[in-house]
Amino acid sequence: MRRHSPLETRKRLLSEKNVIWARQQKALVRVKRNVEDPLDPLWKEQWYISSTNPELSHGILTAWRSNRTGRGVVVAIIDDGLEIDHPDLRDNYDPKASYDFIDNDPIPQIHYDSANSNKHGTRCAGVVAAASNQICGIGVAFRSRIGGIRLLNGRVTDITEASALGFGLQYIHIYLASWGPDDNGKKMDGPGYLARKALRHGAIKGRRGLGSIYVWASGNGRSYGDTCSCDGFVNSVYSIAISSVDESGRSPWYSEWCASILASAFSNSKKADKRVISTDLHGKCTDKHSGTSAAASIAAGIFAIALEVNMNLTWRCLQHMVVRTSKVISPTDNDWVINGAGYRVSHKFGFGLVDAAGLTALARVWARVPKQHVCVETVKIRPQPIQTSARHGVVITSLGCRNSHDEVRFLEHVVAIISLTSTDRGSIRIVLTSPMGTPSELLHPRRNDHSKDGILNWPFMTTHCWGENPQGEWILHVRKTVQSVEGILQSVTLYLYGTKEDPKN
Ligand SMILES: [Ca+2]
Ligand SMILES: [Ca+2]
Ligand SMILES: [Ca+2]
Incomplete structure (x- = not known):
């Protein structure tokens, strides 16, 4: 039998009275939109970003795939300073989001000592905003800008804390604080009169009335029997308290429990190989960042991604969205309850694991919440x-x-x-x-x-x-x-x- 050319076939088909449309189908080029694997040498150890298990994932890769990486968002680390010339931080370092409240100068460069005791702020910063390059790892919001507000490592008074919490209110979007009263299980302490006022003022007046976002680590004192309900910063309605979850979705040994936790994020467990990658002092990298500080840093990065999607979210919108989107982990844990509005909530995890994919999807369509x-x-x-x-x-x-x-x-x-x-x-x-x-x-x-x-x-x-x-x-x-x-x-x-x-x- 003679084979017809595609053109002849089409003509023959169209000549049939019941055929109204005919085209030869061609193979089209369609490429899956995979995120290129970052080139950063420690990327392969960044399990807390790369996990694709849908039940145990922050959904960060999904957000990155839609090109949401924190661009245009400014995060300030209120801590012991920042190694501002670190090769993996300097490209994202923002001097306008920075101040030194110990020495009262605009440069939050850390003070070195032989024990490297002032590495904490630099490590938190790297989790949020280490650059995408061939150095160390990559930050959760690797195109956000990062500032340092140097506060710890010196005499701190109520007025200094208040000044730090209120610095750059119209410029900085998110503040990350991973410190507080001693986690020894004896203290019941929190912000003083002025710091309380500063948190409230930031939430009401910061970001031109949308409200500054204060992200707080829930505390590492559980092995001392401590609870974050005795920490007044965690208890504040104006802070978002984040606790830790280990790689298998459990509450690690150090992570404090309390009713004021809003959500949780990954951090280290007992297993030595499951820690958090970050920048370290002297231009180095570390695979040993840990505790609720690392978890709060991951959450701050995810919130930066959500703000990039929708810069008009208020401080309360973001909390509502976290309640709505966070994922239940360890679902058989007997502390979970379903509240009267149908949300699952726990003293260990708050509303669950922060979900970048859920937050970015919701941020696109979110209508502002009614007046409080x-x-x-x-x-x-x-x-x-x-x-x-x-x-x-x-x-x-x-x-x-x-x-x-x-x-x-x-x-x-x-x-x-x-x-x-x-x-x-x-x-x-x-x-x-x-x-x-x-x-x-x-x-x-x-x-x-x-x-x-x-x-x-x-x-x-x-x-x-x-x-x-x-x-x-x-x-x-x-x-x-x-x-x-x-x-x-x-x-x-x-x-x-x-x-x-x-x-x-
Ligand atoms: Ca300084
Ligand atoms: Ca890097
Ligand atoms: Ca505590």
Whole structure:
């Protein structure tokens, strides 16, 4: 049989009365859009970026594939300084985002000593913004700009901390802070009067009213029995507290737990080969960055990527998006609960592993959240002895300030300001249960804390009621774990942050 040419075939087909269209099909060139593997020599060890297991991944490669790498976003590391001439940092170093609050000069260059004790800020910076080149590894947001705000390694006062937290509010987008009170499991400490004001001022006035983003490491003191609910920086509604997850999705031995953690990010575990790659002093690289500092640095890089997608996100938009998109890890861990708004949340992980792919997808379509309201419930309680069993919790009935201009129907953060006396503070446990039945452990017993100072107006914050309706009975259980300890619960005030309108996007 004679073969017809394609042209003849087409003509014959078109001559048939039932054929309206005919074309010869050709093979087209279509190339998969793979990200070229970075050339940085330590890239092959950057498991926390390159993981493609969908259940255990930050989704950073997905964001990179859509060309989101932090371009145009400025991140400042508030720490012990920065090796500003490090070959893997200098291209992204931004002097306008930098200041030295120890020596009061504009250059945050670290001070060297024989122990290399001031390497922390340089290591955090590399995780965020080490350049894409043939040196060390690559940062999560490798096209963001990085500043150093030198604060540690010297006498720090409230006014210095406040100045650092308020530096460059209209220029810097994200501040990364991986420090705080000693994680020895004894301290109950946080920002002083001025630093508290600075955090609030940054959230309200920073980024021309969109609000500065403060990313905070949750703390490394769990082996000392410490909890991040005793760290006032972590407890602040204006900071995003990040805890650690190891490569298998578990909470590592050092990572503190508390109800104010918003989300988590990868960091080291017991296995020596699973640490975080970064820049180190003297132009070197390190594969030993670790702890919740490394996790918070990864999160700050991911937030820089999200801001590149949408520079109009407010500080609250970003928190809502983290709640919405973070991934449940270790799903069988028995600390996860499903709150009244349907979110899974945990004292170890917050809402889960920060997801760059989810955040960038949501950032494209996100509509700004409604105005924030704060409904304050001042409770009249008779001072009452703290018992080992707390059959009678304190009941706080809230209408969510219904029909007032403070009305809250969709919660964001909840803060319980509590005062109590105790002959041994470390034996106190405090649990707040929301009207929709979600328990937040506001304080767990700490074996090293034998303070007799009690607790005076401490703001315990929980993220766990996010999205719930606050109307109904809140129940506060304060217990002691040791019979001989004496204590009296003196006062409780609830601050219910949220919106009257549904913030669903
Ligand atoms: Ca200096
Ligand atoms: Ca590099
Ligand atoms: Ca701590």
